[in-house]
Amino acid sequence: MTSKKRHWFWNLVMIITFIICLSSLVMHYKNWVKLEPNEIQLLSGFYRVTIPYADMDSVLFVERIPPMERLNGFSALEKEKGIFRAFKDSLTESEIHVFVDNISQQKIKIVYKDSLKLFVNLKDSVETLNLFNHLQEKSLDVTVPN
Structure with a gap:
């Protein structure tokens, strides 16, 4: 019996596919939060x-x-990650961003620009609570005039 060798091109395709799948998994593994002095940036894979x-x-x-x-x-x-739309909200068609790492824990609901919504939580509930406290503090700092 003769053994057939796989062509180098198909080996390369399999390796590239594996690398793409692995990098996609790593990018969506957790929510990346960057707290700036004037804004918060949330990143999870392709969603920012x-x-x-x-x-x-x-x-x-x-x-x-x-x-x-x-x-x-x-x-x-x-x-649970991605862009969603509320079932009953057929008038505005606004998008709701969801960055939830642990669906069983509490989530932070942020309403911004009058009607846009975002749900976020982190894998660790203590980190989620710290983020919530930071956002509460920043939202109060902005609304209270000096």
Whole structure:
């Protein structure tokens, strides 16, 4: 019996596919939060949102995210990430960004620019609480005149 060798091109294709899948997994593994003096930047894989503190209208804790229709994104195990649209909100067609690392924990709901919504939590509940406190402090600093 003669053994057939696989062509080098297909080996290269398999390696590149593996690298792309692995990098996609690493990019979406957790939410990356960057706190700037005037804004917060949230990044998770392909999804990125920058919210100036001056644009935040409210910051609250919620137990559950409302039922929504996924425009794009994914759900895997405890993670829920992507861009969604509320079922009952057919007039505005506004997008809701979701960056949830642990669906069973409380989520931070940020309403900004009057009607845009974002839900976020981090893998560790203590980090989520620290982020919530920071956002509360920044939203109060912006709304209270000096």
